[in-house]
Amino acid sequence: MRIEDEIKQAHFQDEHQKAIINLIYTSGWLQLRQACAFKRFALTSPQFNILRILRGQHPQPATVALLIERMLDKTSNASRIVDRLEEKKLVTRTVCPSNRRAVDIRITPAGLALLDQIEESGVMQAAAHASLSEAEARQLNDLLDKMRDTD
Amino acid sequence: MRIEDEIKQAHFQDEHQKAIINLIYTSGWLQLRQACAFKRFALTSPQFNILRILRGQHPQPATVALLIERMLDKTSNASRIVDRLEEKKLVTRTVCPSNRRAVDIRITPAGLALLDQIEESGVMQAAAHASLSEAEARQLNDLLDKMRDTD
DNA sequence: TGCAAATATATGTACGTACATTTAATGTCG
DNA sequence: CGACATTAAATGTACGTACATATATTTGCA
Incomplete structure (x- = not known):
């Protein structure tokens, strides 16, 4: 599901703004899955x-x-x-x-x-599983590393 | 700086595992910047x-x-x-x-x-600024949306 | 009508985060 | 040697998150 639909916000200022919201949202989504996996332990x-x-x-x-x-x-x-x-x-x-x-x-x-x-x-594999190919995961890593290149 | 160096961890199981760590780390990095920007208000x-x-x-x-x-x-x-x-x-x-x-x-x-x-x-622009091109931001959005496609 | 289920919000508790301050041990330099 | 800065960890406080439970109001239906 696209981020627009997940958070019911039709418009974003620009693609950057949207990427930031998307990133924070996706991180929260992942962390919730992880927390859930650990809870039984x-x-x-x-x-x-x-x-x-x-x-x-x-x-x-x-x-x-x-x-x-x-x-x-x-x-x-x-x-x-x-x-x-x-x-x-x-x-x-x-x-x-x-x-x-x-x-x-x-x-x-x-x-x-x-x-x-x-x-x-x-449970680790289950929580970590994401529907990305190896190449896409690599691409994501590169984009994230580049994103932090402001310091 | 690459995620390996940021968190001083040389090896990851695979590119997926690394992407998840990278995503959570980058989200935290962004949120810290935002929190900092709002603090003066x-x-x-x-x-x-x-x-x-x-x-x-x-x-x-x-x-x-x-x-x-x-x-x-x-x-x-x-x-x-x-x-x-x-x-x-x-x-x-x-x-x-x-x-x-x-x-x-x-x-x-x-x-x-x-x-x-x-x-x-x-301060919003400052906190949101990331060194990605428009096309890269769009690519990032697509990858993140795809990543959550497990439900 | 009257009572149970559903709804809307508030509250309680455990935990984590952000940041300032405290306490104790060690290093340093006159 | 002894005062003072530095370092390592613990503690205090405000806030947020996750989740369970409580309180009040409304709805639905026998």
């Missing part, structure tokens, strides 16, 4: 992303600073997302011995098992 | 969007249901966004006489003046 998308970053580091620990660097959303509050993962025993927090200001965050066996379970379930 | 993006919808209806009122229908984010809580606009005297709420369950929401002269001021300031 009692995880949110940011929680899932942090678990994946921690698995990437495992068995090394990560600091909050490293999580922020790797997260899509730089300004999100990693500290509080880790709070929730810690409550669920999916990660541990220990004071870093070599720098007692920092905190070593590690994924637990339960966290690793949960990631495996999610990946086996195939 | 003490408005958030959802508040601005609701004001625009109300101007579109003006001098007719809108109901909460109409706002939700027109908003990008269908599940957002229009009622509470209207609360904040009402506190700022940018909109009024009155019980709809013909259907006392519904609420007539109207933009005030102050709300109209604020929209004018924002548009005169040119």
Whole structure:
């Protein structure tokens, strides 16, 4: 369905304006699908992303600073997302011995098992599936990269 | 800058996976720019969007249901966004006489003046500016519309 | 008429985001 | 050494989102 019909707005100033609305709308649509997929595992998308970053580091620990660097959303509050993962025993927090200001965050066996379970379930593929060909996906990547070329 | 470098992730499963990350990242990047632009007017993006919808209806009122229908984010809580606009005297709420369950929401002269001021300031153009040609923007719109074709 | 279902909005709760401030540990330089 | 800046994380506050539930009004139908 075209964006005009999705949001019941017949006219846009120009194609750029429309692309921006379309982009934000489509991103929301995707994120809703992802959130939906994670819900049966009692995880949110940011929680899932942090678990994946921690698995990437495992068995090394990560600091909050490293999580922020790797997260899509730089300004999100990693500290509080880790709070929730810690409550669920999916990660541990220990004071870093070599720098007692920092905190070593590690994924637990339960966290690793949960990631495996999610990946086996195939919900990722379902949520990520989009009706684009390989070439179209590549084209989309190029356009998005170019779009951000203003800095 | 390419998405690989933006989020310091060298590899993606495939071009689709990358496009999804890229899309969500680019949408966040755009929304941050928009939020920044509105901040000097003490408005958030959802508040601005609701004001625009109300101007579109003006001098007719809108109901909460109409706002939700027109908003990008269908599940957002229009009622509470209207609360904040009402506190700022940018909109009024009155019980709809013909259907006392519904609420007539109207933009005030102050709300109209604020929209004018924002548009005169040119921040919209600045936030919306993207380095895509007209043809590229159209291509992007087509790809995004196609991407959502799964329902 | 009267009562249940449907409708319109508001409210509650958990979570995330944006940004400012606080707390604690470390580095630095006189 | 000791004051001061810097760094790492946590905390506070306002706002938005997602979803469940509550409240009030209207509608429909026995």
